Amino acid sequence: MSTFQFPPSIRSRPVYGTLAPRPGKAHLMIADAEGAEAILSLAGQGPGLMAKTHVIYIPKGTGETYVDQLRALKSAQFYTGPTYAASVQRIRRVLSDAHMGLQVYLAGTEGLMGQAEAEAIAAGIPHSAIQTEHRGSVARRMQCVHCKGITEDVMTDPFTCAHCGLNLFVRDHYSRRLAAFQGVCVDAEDPGNVPEPRELYS
Amino acid sequence: MTIQFNDETFRDDYSFRNSDRAIKRFPFPFHEDSYMYSVNMEQHRGGPSGSVYEKRFDVDEHYLSEMRDRAIVLAEDPLRCQSLPHMTLAGWDTLELIMVSKSEDYPDLFELHRDGSRWRWVNKPMGIDHTFTFLDETTLPCGPLEYITRQAQGDYAVLDQRGDMLYMDAGMVTTQADWSLDFDIGMDFFEWHAPVPxxxxxxxxxxxxxxxxxxxxxxxxxxxxxxxxxxxxxDTSPENYHKWGIQKTTLTPENIGAKQHLRVELQTFYRLPRSNALLFPIRCYLIAFQDIVSVPKWGRRLHRVVRDLPDELATYKGFIANRPMMLDYLSQYDDGLPTSPGVWPDLETEPPLQR
Structure with missing residues (x-):
């Protein structure tokens, strides 16, 4: 099991649950990397569930590890995408074609769940109606508050903004609209005095 | 009285100054010799003549210079003013509230002439005389919220109300105490306050x-x-923190009286009639320590508040590192005498510094 118990934090920080089947005419499951394990577990709980399900899966670093198992679920539609960016047009199309009663399930890294959630919200689904389950890496999708650039898969605090190069500390303050945590300059008051980066939750 | 508008800056050479009148009407925030959070709400129905509480939207000597500073910030970063698509009506509500209030409260400075939906707005200090159609965005040079808040001091958050919750769904934010509208827009009340300890x-x-x-x-x-x-x-924004944060390290015992400022927000809350949104103006007033201590009661009290503030609050408010130097300065103005209750300067009744 690739699960991680996040410590309690501030009110804007997302909390994740465990996916459970809900009644619905159609189901959309979006997962990346170890998020596949949550989909496999979910599929086992709902007889007939997968026949009404569209699975969108981005393996990230896990390669072929889960692809055959997911395909064996015989979902109504199954798609593997090379990256989230390559998959997002398909996600938008599925959401725009969706009818009342679509159930959305997200699993995997925070960055994947956050971005897919933002798409679902933009399509009119309230965030409270979207199920999420964290699996795999605790890396974060960070927005630099200074240059607004997004750095994906941040594993350390502090880290270097991939765009403007400032040294940023990792806040728990999270924007659902941006699907990103906030990164703020760590050495603004003492330039050059950057703490040694520590792995998140280490 | 007619207001003499200052020509001053809030950046670079920092020529901002408070006149004697501005010092005496400063909204000193401490009603006793200590401070802790509270829901310190009261009705906003005027206040003593000449005070910042008297009018619905206070206009003071800094008006024109603050509006120039806002224009600079917006030119550098247009995302400081945003409005989610469903908030346009609340923007019109805001425009109406500010235009009606200012024209009624300052008839020598502002005029509003309404003929049905055809409105003529005159802003004499800023040299604006503009006729437009109320609720028709095409007759304004920008959205209604941006249009009117480019002409009104203070930040403005516009909160949508849905299902017993408030959402930060629009705003004009260029004079903020280190929070980002661009990041927080769309958040609910608890989410945008999440970082507060x-x-x-x-x-x-x-x-x-x-x-x-x-x-x-x-x-x-x-x-x-x-x-x-x-x-x-x-503009103490998180966006520009990497530029202004270093200024905190420039304090010395010699310059602290002139450089260190108490920053007070007069926050008001208005229900808007058409949208049912809540308008949340956040008006920033700045005062140098050397001007605060010119009022003996305020000098005594500020020393005690800063001295006794819990470390967590001093950290959150960003002055924990400078607190010892602030206390060295302020302690010179605290002779240990008791202070009168309430926020007012009480210059006639409070004793001068006994040193």
Missing amino acids: LAHEMGIFKRALKFLLNVQQGAPARRLNWTMTVNPLL
Whole structure:
């Protein structure tokens, strides 16, 4: 099991649950990397569930590890995408074609769940109606508050903004609209005095 | 009285100054010799003549210079003013409230002539005379919220109310105490306050939300908040923190009286009539330490408040590193005498410094 118990934090920080089947005419499951394990577990709980399900899966670093198992679920539609960016047009199309009663399930890294959630919200689904389950890496999708650039898969605090190069500390303050945590300059008051980066939750 | 508008800056050479009148009417935020969070709400129905509480939207000597500073910030970063698509009507509500209030409260400075939906707005200090059609965006040079808040001091958050919750869904934010509208837009009341320490555990936000959800049309409310700012810098935004943060390290015992400023927010809350949104103006007032201590009661009290503030609050408000130097300075103006209750300067009745 690739699960991680996040410590309690501030009110804007997302909390994740465990996916459970809900009644619905159609189901959309979006997962990346170890998020596949949550989909496999979910599929086992709902007889007939997968026949009404569209699975969108981005393996990230896990390669072929889960692809055959997911395909064996015989979902109504199954798609593997090379990256989230390559998959997002398909996600938008599925959401725009969706009818009342679509159930959305997200699993995997925070960055994947956050971005897919933002798409679902933009399509009119309230965030409270979207199920999420964290699996795999605790890396974060960070927005630099200074240059607004997004750095994906941040594993350390502090880290270097991939765009403007400032040294940023990792806040728990999270924007659902941006699907990103906030990164703020760590050495603004003492330039050059950057703490040694520590792995998140280490 | 006619206001003499200052020509001053809030950046670079920092020529901002408060006149004697501005010092005496400063909204000093401490009603006693200590400070802790509270839901310190009261009705916003005027106040003593000449005070910042008297009018619905206070216009003071800094008006023109603050509006120039806002224009500079917006030119550099247009995302400081945003409005989610469903908030346009609340923007018109805001425009109406400010135009009506200012034209009634300052008839020598502002005029509003309404003929049905055909409105003529005259802003004499800014040299604006503009006729437009109310509720028709094509007759304004920008959205209604941006249009009117480019002409009104203070930041403006516009909060949508849905399902017993407030959402930060629009705003004009260029004089903020280190929060980002661009990041927080769309968040609910608890989410955008998430980084504030202690207050959640104290139940402050639950009670504040309950109060705010029930603010009625025609019955606005107000409260004060405060922090510290080195130099009279209005734009203490997180966006520019990597540029201004270093200024905190420029304090010396010699310059602290002139450089260190108390930053007070007069926060008001108005229910808007068409949208049922809540308008949340956050008006920033700055005052140098050397001007505060010119009022003996305020000098005594500020020393005691800063000295006794819990470390968590001094950290959150960003002055924990400078607190010892602030106390060295302020202690010179605290002779240990008792202070009168309330926020007013009480210059006639409070004794001068006994040193």
